[in-house]
Amino acid sequence: MKIKHILLVLVIGLLVIGVSGCRLPASTPPVTTPTEGEGGFPVPGDGTETMGLFETIATQTAAALAEGETGQVTNTPEPPTATMAPAQTQPVVTVPTNTPPPAVVPTAAPIEVPSSYTLQKGEFPYCIARRFDIHPIDLLSANGLSISSTTYPGRELRIPQNAREWPGDTALHDHPATYTVRANDTIYSIACYYGDVDPMAIAAANDISSPYNVTSGQTLQIP
Template sequence: MKKQMPFIIAFVVLVALMASGCTRSASTSPTALATPTSEELPFPVDVAQRMTEVAQQTQMAMPTPAEPLATPVGVETPTPEPTSTPVIIPTPTRPATYTLQSGEWPLCIARRYNLDINAFFEANGLTMNSRPAAGTVLKIPQGGAWSAGERALKPHPTQYTVKAGDTVYSIACEFGDVFPESIIAANNLQSPYTLTPGQVLQIP
């Protein structure tokens, strides 16, 4: 028994050492989880900065407006036609007097202003054969009407090609009931209304 005593003591010491090692390892606290630093924490959040980020993300997510389609090469873009201003044709009334112009004669004036021939000639001391010169001032009766057939000598509206010696006044006389002022307005003529042979006029 005395011989076995040292072995028993050694065994007990060994068991005690093993037991203390297990206790320490079991009691040792596990490695602590890494705690994020204050810089890594998501809070507190800068509200203004966050709203700016949201707005930027929203703008990036919005669809880009489509660009207008380019006109294909070789295809011409139609140009809108200019609108024309309608021409206003004046309708002169009977004046109290009228000054004869070059190329006019008394009967022409009677047709133009729808005058009674007899009353017109009598007021001015004229006859059918009278040919007063340009510049003569004629009296225009305010009563009566043309009664010697059709006032119009040629159909109109139409076009007229100017001949040598023509004036707007002589052309008006050729049509009978057309006013020179109407020819001037229809063709946008400017004073002194000089015409060129071959020029085409609109007769209203």
């Protein structure tokens, strides 16, 4: 019984001590003033929240990087711009072409009017009158011929010196020119084809000698 009474007293005493301890005010820790480290950063353990500390450090670090020692913003220089060299123009080379010079056609000399003329193959009185710039009626009258008269090669005609001029242009076709000989052509008939061309001038321009023959398909220079 004594032991039980002793244990009961101890338990009651412990309860009293515990109740008294709970009623005493808790001791207030001393208030410390937070201090700043180098560069204005707060010292860890001064009561600042951990996330706030990290945000402050990040903000101050970014500001320090953006500012130089003088506090001015440093401009990053732009990279140099590459300059393209102007393209070189290739010189244009002109290749000369071997163009043959145009054929030179000799110019016919003025036709001298003879006092008489013998008809050749392919000629007739009207052709002779045109060639010598004589009126055809005057030529026919001087030789006792009419419009319906027939003449042949070898007939000699008298050429009047005081006759009237041919009525109109004595040329039948343009010249100088080239002419391709056809069947039965002679230098005399070709001269009559052009009207005011001397057959001897055609022979001289084409180096044709007596008897002044030409062949079909031959090309002649007409002065």
